[in-house]
Amino acid sequence: MTAPTGRVFVPGDAAAVSVGADEVAAAFAAAGAQVVRNGSRGMLWLEPLVEVETDAGRVGFGNVTPADVPELAEVVSRRSQSDLLDHRGCVGVVDEHPWLISQRRVSFVRVGVVDPTSIADYEAHGGWAGLRRALSLSPSEVVQEVTDSGLRGRGGAGFPAGIKWKTVLDTASDLKFVACNFDEGDSGTFADRMLVEGDPFTLVEGMTIAAHAVGASEGYVYVRSEYPHAVAALRRAVDTAYTHGYLGQDVLGSGLTFDLHVRVGAGAYICGEESSMLESLEGRRGEVRAKPPIPAVKGLWGRPTAVNNVLTLCAVPMIVSDGGSSYAELGTGRSRGTQVFQLAGNVKQGGIVELPFGVSLRELVEEYGGGTLSGRPVRVAQVGGPLGAFVPVSGFDVPMDYEALAESGAMLGHGGIVVFDETVDMARMARFAMEFCSIESCGKCTPCRVGSTRGVETIDRIIAGQDVGANLVLLDDLCETMTKGSLCAMGGLTPMPVQSAIKHFPEDFEPQEIEPSGAPV
């Protein structure tokens, strides 16, 4: 039943590579195996997760090291009927793994499955169907499909994508742009990276559909420099798409001209803010622009520009091929479709969990995540990146959708969930939020530039036990100024982790009594 049929899949995803996948792939190649470097399935605790193709499906082996390879490779080369399933580290047929089959993979449906370098593999797994349908529709019909899907911006703001696109479409200009924000800088998020490394043609297709829908002739992807594997995968996919007529002049004979450029950031977190990103693309310091005008009216080089996140654009091909209503059937309330959650930090089973909106944080952390890596009790999770709230375990029943999270004083952001165990010191985490803001602030507005530094100093005094009550009042006042007075979400949301830490963990901000020995009691 499980005879190997030849190919061995060793992920080329950066996370897998970070724990030795390249060495494992080289060992398989040296043993004569036919190796495919796929993306990661998102079960990151199992990486490197090697899959051996058999007539019963792809059988997985977790945490493979080069030392394991000779024995595995020998089984593969013999194509023997020996029972792979009994082999050490075997996790069974990967497509039937309980962690995967309970998910609803829409955006990640091809990630880890296909060969990311193969345009033929992409097409065989449903690729280009969305673009072909889009090109048979008028731009306004495509925009309508996206509007009907209920798709909202996955970068964090959650703005309806169809409305944004309609604004660009309706703004007259001889030159328009689409720009993809691939500056995924939030700690605890890696979905954009994994999607592009594992299935880069989806982004090319999504952007080409966007170009047709809004009337753009040029596109720019802004990738952060910390993602060299993704840059390479995307550049290779763009070149291949040009060769096959999916980019450039007269795309698929439709008359659409669309040129796609890949640009790399340079280590500035703020460039994930869309107007900073536009400044950076234009070759300037990544300083935030005041709004209005919004980028949809005046974006890159003053022209109408559709700016979307990777996950937003990658949802588009499926929405257009299957129709907006099928996507809208998933989800809850005004949060339609699926959300790609990322389990990170001190978590036993970290990785990608794609589910319809509405799943609880508890289910994600406890069931998918399996608790902490350290084995200690979970104390808190930070949801939505460095600017997101700290949610205590008592708040884990909140449904993960835009509105329910906002109501509970948190935000979904880009869907990242960072788990901490009981050893975490929340005063240190609050201090870090301010410190991070002071390091990464673009400096344009005073509440963020100066407020973050004053925030670090104030929290330092609280930690040192100086006038704790008065300094907490001062800190709260500072947070209010930053929230209301900052130009963008960097200064405006830094108070969210700070204030949620104080609210839920006041004991961490109280003066520590010092014993004569010097040890805290």
Next chain:
Amino acid sequence: MAQEGNRSQDSSYSDECTAPHYDGQDRHSRSCLMTTAPTTDRTALVRAIASQHLADRGPLMPVLHEVMEELGHIAREDVETIADVLNLSVAEVHGVVSFYHDFRTEPAAAHTVALCRGEACQSVGAEALYDGTRARAGSLGADVEVAEVFCLGNCALGPSGTLDGRLHGRLSAERLDALTEGWR
């Protein structure tokens, strides 16, 4: 006024040299050449890189990346050359170079360890690893720089870091010692 002053400096600079033929294919030999190359060759190379991007929209960031890749850092003289070719003020180019963490103005150490200090890595001990590694940088090798980075997108396999640009997960002091063995 300041801009005018910079400009005249630029043009006197450009008078000294003529850009040689730039062969985009010949990356390796240029990299080797430039570590010890005299100033005029450096200027010619930077000029050639910048000139190649003149037709691009917003060419500055790609030019700076390419100079970093070829020469390892962006020197003051490179800023002047780039400004001249792209018709920008020296202040504009300097402003961009100084804004972004990746652009360095001095040569790097022989080896670089960049450790993630993002929240996800902190939750599995990144702060202690970072502080400890900084304190004992000399024990990893003779010329080692320990830098901080905020998120490498490897947040489920932390603590993460890069060693000479290569990503590693599940780092510990012991693993760092093992991975840097060749540096000593």
